[in-house]
Amino acid sequence: MAKLEYIEYKNRLRRFQESLQALDLDGALVYQAADLYYLTGTAQSCHLFVPAAGEPLLLAYRDFERAREESAWQVRPLGSFKDIPGLLAEAGLTGLRRLGLELDVIPLSLFRRYEALLPGVQWADIGQVLRRQRMVKSPAELEALRWSAAKHAEVFRYITARIRPGMTELEIAAEFESYARRLGHQGAKRFRGQEQGMIPGLVAAGANSARTSCFNLPLAGLGLSPLYPMGASQHVWEEGEPLLIDYAGVYGDYTVDQTRIYLGKGVPEDLRQAQEVAMEIASRVAEEARPGVTAGDLYDLAVAMAARAGLQEHFMGYGRQVTYIGHGVGLDLNEWPVIARGDKTVLAAGMVFALEPKFVFPGMGSAGVEDTYVVTDRGAEKLTY
């Protein structure tokens, strides 16, 4: 991964500061790793203070040297949390009344420490502001996403040639992950918000590919234990069972998301038909995903197509269905836009999302597809393949 140019960070900062000004904030404290990395180039343990105008103050708690090497901005060492007010004052950042914080993800314990440190300050959420800004990817980000997508395609090509009935889900997962790792997969994913014990992917065959779990997903697989209730199990993939492989591709800094469902000999006709409908939905939604369209409109289009095929009750889950058909990806796996029911987000060129129309048939399995797309003036262009 080439380091981004300074101008990229200048642009990001400028846009963020415009938002702070529009919200009448004096500045913002940023701590979430992906937000911090987006604004500075480092994900080390830092507190970043962004004033509404002027240079940001990046305080590195650990590791200072690493943060200094990576950051686009000057870095100051932070010995202790309680030094923050003094360092702000030294930098001339005084009289702060209203500050932004990532209230969507901050733990209560950290919030209370900030409150005690800067008494009298009024706190406002800037999590939404940063998620909104990060929706639209720059050319450099798109290049990184294409690179990640190409690596992931290579892994899917590899696994497609290797799988055969008789392998366990776990064996298939191990093959996939091992090859991906050799290509530089991080072996982890970044997810904004709660740690959920999620692994980067799912392998699930037959009825397991219709199993739901605690996650806000249409399906999750069986898993190896109730404490890790998703993904591959020891189940043997039998001929006649659908096989679902759904992995986040995390190469370099950027994440793409992709699913392939293999429907071999003897797979129920219901699944084959649903698969065709899913492919049509993906292709139609991608065609319509142009600047100016809302995310909610795309969701409605997909649901209408599923209903027309008589498959509405299987779409995006069965019973408790999820109410989205896609989600943004980038530095995190769960970015904006979410292509969800009623979502008013207006698409713009450069937005990147995974589109995953899936049908779930309890006791039988699932059908569908997932690819990652970028919005262009001529509709969404597929990055994964």
Next chain:
Amino acid sequence: MAKLEYIEYKNRLRRFQESLQALDLDGALVYQAADLYYLTGTAQSCHLFVPAAGEPLLLAYRDFERAREESAWQVRPLGSFKDIPGLLAEAGLTGLRRLGLELDVIPLSLFRRYEALLPGVQWADIGQVLRRQRMVKSPAELEALRWSAAKHAEVFRYITARIRPGMTELEIAAEFESYARRLGHQGAKRFRGQEQGMIPGLVAAGANSARTSCFNLPLAGLGLSPLYPMGASQHVWEEGEPLLIDYAGVYGDYTVDQTRIYLGKGVPEDLRQAQEVAMEIASRVAEEARPGVTAGDLYDLAVAMAARAGLQEHFMGYGRQVTYIGHGVGLDLNEWPVIARGDKTVLAAGMVFALEPKFVFPGMGSAGVEDTYVVTDRGAEKLTY
């Protein structure tokens, strides 16, 4: 993994309720996955209300069927967050004044929703209570830990036979992880608190094995990108370089932690000597780790031994040293007790911790060892091997 017996959950509940009573709490809401799993047998998305006495109320939001199958207690479906007060009232749980919550890890946003839902309630931390209770493992838990340790030993045996200079750190990591995964490794780890983008393990050769990062670890490796600043890189392991392999072993529900540092031909004598000191520290500390000793005493013993060998400034990091030599493991990777400077925790039989005396030589590499132990009346017994 065999399902635990009902009596195990009854005992856990009873001990937890004794703590609630001692804190003069009317009950507690539990949401963190490992705490929930510990008390109920399910890690599905639930809200668990534990009254100070009597049956717990387990409300399953998603997935209800899965939670019902797994839980030791009766489960009620929860349609919406706002139904919680009504369901509490139905169960006769009214007049609640003081309730416990995992204030150490709860996100601010969830805390505010609870506050709005149950106005007038006074909230107290029960994160510490649960961490303290979970320190001491039952015979069934110890059996699960031994099983996990045996699997992990098999992976270390495998990798020890495969590694050779000329492999990249990433190749070694891929080999290790792939074999571990085949044996049932979850491919993830559970860490109480913030998602930190941590992968389950580190492979680092030469100077990389002395590199620090944002984590509260003596060393972290280089990694593949600044957004995932730990673990294996594309660096080739050369003869004469130390090679560190440090992985959490997560098989079934339980996590063990283990490190091996390979010092082959041509490795600097400083590292060899430090390795010997580390082995002596591990063995002495384990011998002394008996019921009644405090964690802080063990830490002091280790530091004194490092100092006597003239290696104090390399112990547990160089420059910004960490102030622990071990940490509890179990359902999470970062449990209690922490064998840390000044820690007053009194050891008891059945406590399980990873002990990891390590020496760091910037620019050169690291030496040391890590194993997982259980405290017994005759000192700590090694589980990993």
